Amino acid sequence: MSTPVVVTGLGVAAPNGLGTRAFWEATLAGRGGIGPVSRFDATGYPARLAGEVPGFVAEDHLSGRLLPQTDRMTRLALAAADWALADAGVDPAERPPSDMGVVTASASGGFEFGQRELRNLWSKGGRHVSAYQSFAWFYAVNSGQVSIRHGMKGPSGVLVADQAGGLDAVAQARRLIRKGTPLIVSGAVDASLCPWGWVAQSASGRLSTAGVPERAYLPFDARAQGHVPGEGGAMLVLEDAGAARRRGATVYGEIAGYGATTDPRPGGGRPPGLRKAIELALADAGLVPAEVDVVLADAAADPGLDRAEAEAIAAVFGPRGVPVTAPKTMTGRLCSGAGPLDLGTALLALGEQLIPPTVHVEADPALALDLVTGGPRPARLRTALVLARGHGGFNSAMAVRAAAP
Amino acid sequence: MSGRRVALTGMEVLAPGGVGVKEFWQLLTDGRTATRGITFFDPAPFRSRVAAEMDFDPREHGLGPQEIRRMDRAAQFAVVAARGAVADSGLDLGRLDPYRVGVSIGTAVGATTSLDREYGVVSDGGRLELVDHAYAVPHLYDCMVPSSFAAEVARAVGAEGTSGVVSTGCTSGIDAVGHAVELIREGTADVMVAGSTDAPISPITVACFDAIKATTPRTDDPAGASRPFDLSRNGFVLGEGCAVFVLEELDGALRRGAHVYAEIAGYATRSNAYHMTGLRPDGAEMAQAVTAALDEAAIDPEEIDYVNAHGSGTRQNDRHETAAFKRSLGEHAYRTPVSSIKSMVGHSLGAIGSIEIAACALAMEHHVVPPTANLHTADPECDLDYVPLTARDRRTDTVLTVGSGFGGFQSAMVLARPDRPVRRAA
Numbered sequence: 001m002s003t004p005v006v007v008t009g010l011g012v013a014a015p016n017g018l019g020t021r022a023f024w025e026a027t028l029a030g031r032g033g034i035g036p037v038s039r040f041d042a043t044g045y046p047a048r049l050a051g052e053v054p055g056f057v058a059e060d061h062l063s064g065r066l067l068p069q070t071d072r073m074t075r076l077a078l079a080a081a082d083w084a085l086a087d088a089g090v091d092p093a094e095r096p097p098s099d100m101g102v103v104t105a106s107a108s109g110g111f112e113f114g115q116r117e118l119r120n121l122w123s124k125g126g127r128h129v130s131a132y133q134s135f136a137w138f139y140a141v142n143s144g145q146v147s148i149r150h151g152m153k154g155p156s157g158v159l160v161a162d163q164a165g166g167l168d169a170v171a172q173a174r175r176l177i178r179k180g181t182p183l184i185v186s187g188a189v190d191a192s193l194c195p196w197g198w199v200a201q202s203a204s205g206r207l208s209t210a211g212v213p214e215r216a217y218l219p220f221d222a223r224a225q226g227h228v229p230g231e232g233g234a235m236l237v238l239e240d241a242g243a244a245r246r247r248g249a250t251v252y253g254e255i256a257g258y259g260a261t262t263d264p265r266p267g268g269g270r271p272p273g274l275r276k277a278i279e280l281a282l283a284d285a286g287l288v289p290a291e292v293d294v295v296l297a298d299a300a301a302d303p304g305l306d307r308a309e310a311e312a313i314a315a316v317f318g319p320r321g322v323p324v325t326a327p328k329t330m331t332g333r334l335c336s337g338a339g340p341l342d343l344g345t346a347l348l349a350l351g352e353q354l355i356p357p358t359v360h361v362e363a364d365p366a367l368a369l370d371l372v373t374g375g376p377r378p379a380r381l382r383t384a385l386v387l388a389r390g391h392g393g394f395n396s397a398m399a400v401r402a403a404a405p
Numbered sequence: 406m407s408g409r410r411v412a413l414t415g416m417e418v419l420a421p422g423g424v425g426v427k428e429f430w431q432l433l434t435d436g437r438t439a440t441r442g443i444t445f446f447d448p449a450p451f452r453s454r455v456a457a458e459m460d461f462d463p464r465e466h467g468l469g470p471q472e473i474r475r476m477d478r479a480a481q482f483a484v485v486a487a488r489g490a491v492a493d494s495g496l497d498l499g500r501l502d503p504y505r506v507g508v509s510i511g512t513a514v515g516a517t518t519s520l521d522r523e524y525g526v527v528s529d530g531g532r533l534e535l536v537d538h539a540y541a542v543p544h545l546y547d548c549m550v551p552s553s554f555a556a557e558v559a560r561a562v563g564a565e566g567t568s569g570v571v572s573t574g575c576t577s578g579i580d581a582v583g584h585a586v587e588l589i590r591e592g593t594a595d596v597m598v599a600g601s602t603d604a605p606i607s608p609i610t611v612a613c614f615d616a617i618k619a620t621t622p623r624t625d626d627p628a629g630a631s632r633p634f635d636l637s638r639n640g641f642v643l644g645e646g647c648a649v650f651v652l653e654e655l656d657g658a659l660r661r662g663a664h665v666y667a668e669i670a671g672y673a674t675r676s677n678a679y680h681m682t683g684l685r686p687d688g689a690e691m692a693q694a695v696t697a698a699l700d701e702a703a704i705d706p707e708e709i710d711y712v713n714a715h716g717s718g719t720r721q722n723d724r725h726e727t728a729a730f731k732r733s734l735g736e737h738a739y740r741t742p743v744s745s746i747k748s749m750v751g752h753s754l755g756a757i758g759s760i761e762i763a764a765c766a767l768a769m770e771h772h773v774v775p776p777t778a779n780l781h782t783a784d785p786e787c788d789l790d791y792v793p794l795t796a797r798d799r800r801t802d803t804v805l806t807v808g809s810g811f812g813g814f815q816s817a818m819v820l821a822r823p824d825r826p827v828r829r830a831a
Contacts, residue, residue: 101676109515138513140513157580160550175591
């Protein structure tokens, strides 16, 4: 049997709360962070709402040397990693460098940084491109910067699978711990709320063009018409369970199981892969469906994708067979940041025995989901399942189990 | 699932000067260089004006008009190479459980060439800060998020298991294959289509490396521009390309009578936690990665017959890894041949790691060690046997390849013969 891997620290940068406490209070209260785009003038674009992380002052967290070489997503990731380590009670300086690593996911890299340098290139010429462009925008930057900041010299990595990638990164962190690295900082933060990122996301045809937050992002609702993009995510500290126990760490819960699949080519007669990913995650966790107490859905808010997700959940758990929720209705979809943030939400829910709600949604009865709407629902929660799907057909599922009392 | 071993049973290489495995290996063993003055755009405004460009017409490789329109050049490479690797393996993927077949594609900079071009359009040449969505191409999101490369490959080969992109800068090509190896070993997959691709020769990439003087300004001598380990080296030459492999669980591969190029016997990665682009001269973390990869393979340093170096040709890198080899291989570092094929095919960022794995497998196949081209004048700080200029016949059963990348990533992989006596469980 493989070593259990547990989460001992959590750092959150979410549109409805900077820091774990603010985020969790807002999430239980059903308070969303979706509003009109403020970071640039979006009034000329079809989509005009976003989930922006409020109140983040990079200068409060990063040195003057780091500021010119970091995109917003890296600044948020560095702060979230700091918080996660502090939350875990871990001082990296006291540990052997090779006993620590970093695995992050990224979807679009430092897109806003890249936008500025592309503009410099196109409007002024190559000599005006920043010396930091060679790494500040690329997908590996957050793992690199976190490893440097905390002196982590063990195995590290970076995975990209659009919105599914955040769970894949945490699964890889678990793999590395099982191979012998005692502590891995993992998770993801994405942020591409700039005109160039907006246009690239809009090109997917999946953004909601609604004008008011309450109508904009309605997964599993007959009125679903696309999603609201957001920025942020979460960083987690993962440790070998035995090592965490020996140092007396507070444990949020165990990363109990994981499964991932890729959808087949459309029109080829093969079923979509989400159901299989769920089954793989449950088998990996040693769980039967009846033991899963809540599902945090991917919640694409695209009618076809919502139906596919509802069918996969019903196929595994039975019609209305498990409570389902989508707290990301309060944050928007965060690309690779979504999976780790949902893991954090799931672990906090296990701790409080409360399922946070899906806001603004009236569940489409045809989907046969027991969707948690209105307010938080008290429930006996021992295990939770987090789902994430990425554009192109990536399906990831991860089961978490409450810490042993 | 302990004890599962991983065989490399299929490959395809698209490299500058060598599109196709045979052409690639011919270029390397001839010691020819494929670097030239940049032709993809006017390089006049830039400091470094040479690159290892590939002559690649997607139509000649079976891609249709819609695929060509939809995919960035690097994705086109990956799909073509994946199809070629599967054909080379002789594996009929249609007969396998598709959930047991996965995809792992490395790329450092994704679709940056498309992003550069499309930004120019939606910004009207950089004039508009609020870029115009009316001019966005429909597949722009696939350029923004490079997991589209893995999605394209998965659909092209019919894989429905775990898939994704590994993006660890210039070690992506080793790490993507290493990731696939781990997935097979742990039992998540039986077959992985794995490799890496990059097509970064665009103004934004040339400009960003210019800005830190990482690429060579030796523009008057394109063929001699990439000079790993030479005293006169002064930066790398940007390249492009792709290599994709079929990796299988070894027993299954042997049962079906597959041709096994090599076993991927060991893999490890470490971070230097030092600097996003800089390297300490001691090579300590790369040495740790090498030692960990050897340990995983249960192979002694003295058994290494050939070291495929990162050898980018920057002042800093070549000194760094020379120290790393001495640290990890001891005296054997002076006895084993070490060479850099970047002297011939340039540095294709995330792609080169897989292209170098291909070179290692071919060295084992042919018992020939590829040379380091353009190495005329020894650097006293680089005092190993770098196989200057001419390929060398040599019994090559066990090979080490390494990579070093921005972000501090240091990776190492060991390839060996699957029928070697195994001292302890791999």
